Amino acid sequence: MESKNLYHCENLEFNYFSGTQIIPALRGVSTEVNLGDFVCLSGPSGSGKSTLLNLLGMIEPVQKGVMTFKNLRISELSEAQKNHLRRHELGFIFQFFHLMPTLSAYENVEFFLLRQGITKLEREQRVKQALESVGIWDFRGQKPLELSGGQRQRVALARALAKKPSVIIADEPTASLDQKTGREVVDILLELNQKQGVTIVLASHDPMVIERSPRKLSLRDGKLT
Ligand SMILES: Nc1ncnc2c1ncn2[C@@H]1O[C@H](COP(=O)(O)OP(=O)(O)O)[C@@H](O)[C@H]1O
Ligand SMILES: [Mg+2]
DSSP: OOOSEEEEEEEEEEEEEETTEEEEEEEEEEEEEETTOEEEEEOSTTSSHHHHHHHHTTSSOOOEEEEEETTEEGGGSOHHHHHHHHHHHEEEEOTTOOOOTTSOHHHHHHHHHHHTTOOHHHHHHHHHHHHHHTTOGGGTTOOGGGSOHHHHHHHHHHHHHHTOOSEEEEESTTTTSOHHHHHHHHHHHHHHHHHHOOEEEEEOOOHHHHHHOSEEEEEETTEEO
8 A cells, every 4th residue: 555644744944044144944843744644834034934845845955854755765866866856846936936937837837847758649638638627728718927826826737737746845835825815716716625635835924825725834943833
């Protein structure tokens, strides 16, 4: 039987180095994330939310402590292996969407798949399914500037979903949206989690998001409280 465990984190510590200064961002974080979880990391600005997501996203290295992803010990992987996992297993969404302005919604979603060498037919199926699952297929021909903030975030989400990732990592996905639109984005995330079993780890300090998240972790000064 396949293991339910996706991430295992044990005593993670992380420092930033700025000139001669050492800035501690994580001071011993231990937790687990299982497949099918919907976890919200909350905490005030500077508490280490983005840093922890960056470790989970293999964007920052494990400096101290242990992190495993699907039972692989991350500190033992090469850059190429981590790149491969990032590309195939992890989907990211961000506060400011990070879409490519010259590409249509459709092309933004297709872009990663092109790089993965997925066949045309499969690409078409995946892009359509992803855009439909976030309710934005009808806007596929429009470029990011021709879409509202909420629509842009849906395109970003479709782009992440089209990879069929093991987890979606979302850093403040509603922070640049108004309340109503933010609520709609959370509706979609909850639906993807409940109906398709998509695993979601997000960071947010938005009370609406925290309240509606099935599992909550709270960070303060680099520690889970
Ligand atoms: N690139 C960086 N260089 C130096 N310090 C950083 C950097 N990114 C974050 N920090 C510091 O690390 C701590 C945690 O930041 P962060 O993980 O961004 O918190 P949050 O996402 O909860 O606001 C803060 O003290 C922040 O100032
Ligand atoms: Mg942050």
